[in-house]
Amino acid sequence: MTRRPAPVALLATLALVFVTLGWGSSFVLLKDMLERVPAVDYLAVRFGIAGVVLLAVAPRAVTSLSPTLLRRGAALGLVYGVAQVLQTVGLDHTSASVSGFVTGMYVVITPLLAALILRSRITALTWTAVLLAAAGLGVLTLDGFAIGYGEGLTLLSAALYALHIVGLGAWSTPREALGLSTVQLLVIAAVCFAGTAPGGVVLPSTGQDWAVMIYLALVVGLLGLLAQTWAQAHLSPTRSAIIMTMEPVFAALFAVLLGGESLGIRMLLGGALVLTAMLVVEVRPRRGAPDIADVPHLPQ
Numbered sequence: 001m002t003r004r005p006a007p008v009a010l011l012a013t014l015a016l017v018f019v020t021l022g023w024g025s026s027f028v029l030l031k032d033m034l035e036r037v038p039a040v041d042y043l044a045v046r047f048g049i050a051g052v053v054l055l056a057v058a059p060r061a062v063t064s065l066s067p068t069l070l071r072r073g074a075a076l077g078l079v080y081g082v083a084q085v086l087q088t089v090g091l092d093h094t095s096a097s098v099s100g101f102v103t104g105m106y107v108v109i110t111p112l113l114a115a116l117i118l119r120s121r122i123t124a125l126t127w128t129a130v131l132l133a134a135a136g137l138g139v140l141t142l143d144g145f146a147i148g149y150g151e152g153l154t155l156l157s158a159a160l161y162a163l164h165i166v167g168l169g170a171w172s173t174p175r176e177a178l179g180l181s182t183v184q185l186l187v188i189a190a191v192c193f194a195g196t197a198p199g200g201v202v203l204p205s206t207g208q209d210w211a212v213m214i215y216l217a218l219v220v221g222l223l224g225l226l227a228q229t230w231a232q233a234h235l236s237p238t239r240s241a242i243i244m245t246m247e248p249v250f251a252a253l254f255a256v257l258l259g260g261e262s263l264g265i266r267m268l269l270g271g272a273l274v275l276t277a278m279l280v281v282e283v284r285p286r287r288g289a290p291d292i293a294d295v296p297h298l299p300q
Contacts, residue, residue: 012234013282015227016243022220024250028259029216033209039088041202044192046213047081050221051185054178061179072171073180076164077187083160084188085195086153093150100248102154104137109162110241118170118237126238129280133245136273139266140248162241168229169237177230185225239281245274 034042055062065073091099107130114120172180193201204210232240249271255261 008234012231013243015231016235016240017246019224019228019231020244020246021250022224023247024252025254026216026220027251028254029212031259033204033212036206036209037202037204038196038199039091040085040192040195042213043084043088044189044196044201045203046217046221047185047189047192049214049217050225051182051189053218054182054185054222054226058178058182061176062182065176065179065183069171069176069180070183072167073183074187076167076171076180077184078191079160079167080164080184081188081191083157083164084192086157086160088195090150090153090157093148094154098142098151099154100141100251101137102151103158103161104141104245104248105134105155105158106162106165107133107137107241107245109159110165111238113159113162113166114169114237117166120236120238122238125280129242129277130238132273132277132280133242136270136275136277137245137248138270139273140252140270165232165241165244166237168232169235169240172229172233174230174233177226177233181222181226181229184229185222242277242281246278249274 030042037045062070087099087103090102094102111120111122111126111130115122196202204213228240235243252261252267252271256263256267
């Protein structure tokens with residue numbers, strides 16, 4: 001990946017912040033609905049709606065993709081879909097706080113995979129930002145920790161999320177972002193629907209639940225993945241992963257604003273650490289240094 005002009009990189013960063021804002025808003029909105037709709041069923045319906053809508057709006061974006069990009073989009077969707085299912089199953093065997101922390105470990109795994117697979121250079125500044133983000137996640141989410149079956153599944157999902165971030169960083173281009181996003185959404189939906197096979201799909205039963213589902217499908221799912229796919233055409237995988245650790249910060253913010261939770265010192269300290277990590281990777285490139293962990297795009 002060649003270094004992008006500052007305005008484009010800034011716009012890509014803001015797009016990823018929008019993505020994490022949507023992810024963060026989902027927690028408080030889902031709290032009630034998941035008592036009536038199983039999590040895997042929710043994921044299947046959500047991604048199914050997003051994929052079908054995007055395909056209906058821009059079918060040529062998919063048909064114009066080369067066979068190679070179609071395969072890559074399917075591979076990325078498969079990785080992300082399996083990660084979603086593993087994270088959901090893991091959550092049944094561990095606490096939400098531990099799940100949030102372990103899932104967020106993709107911020108540590110991403111630079112390792114980027115260095116291993118893409119031969120990207122990981123600088124000391126990058127590792128400083130990674131450690132700050134990981135520490136912030138711990139302060140925000142952890143309240144005791146033990147390693148077991150649920151934590152193992154969740155860690156595996158975090159590794160798959162990291163692999164998805166690295167794959168997008170290598171394969172995504174602005175021109176093919178729409179088609180690549182559509183393929184990913186459809187494959188993610190297929191994986192999640194497969195996860196519902198034993199008992200069938202449970203649909204939302206109230207208008208309020210459907211309203212939440214539509215918001216999460218179209219705004220968080222459709223626009224979120226589209227924005228991430230486009231943004232990662234301009235940012236390195238490690239830089240993207242660090243920015244995306246803003247998700248638990250926004251989740252805590254929405255919990256305070258809409259969920260009635262109190263603002264505590266842990267929220268403030270954890271949020272400050274994650275924000276500092278993001279600022280570290282954003283301020284340095286503007287001073288003329290190369291983008292951290294820059295990697296080449298693979299041939300299309």
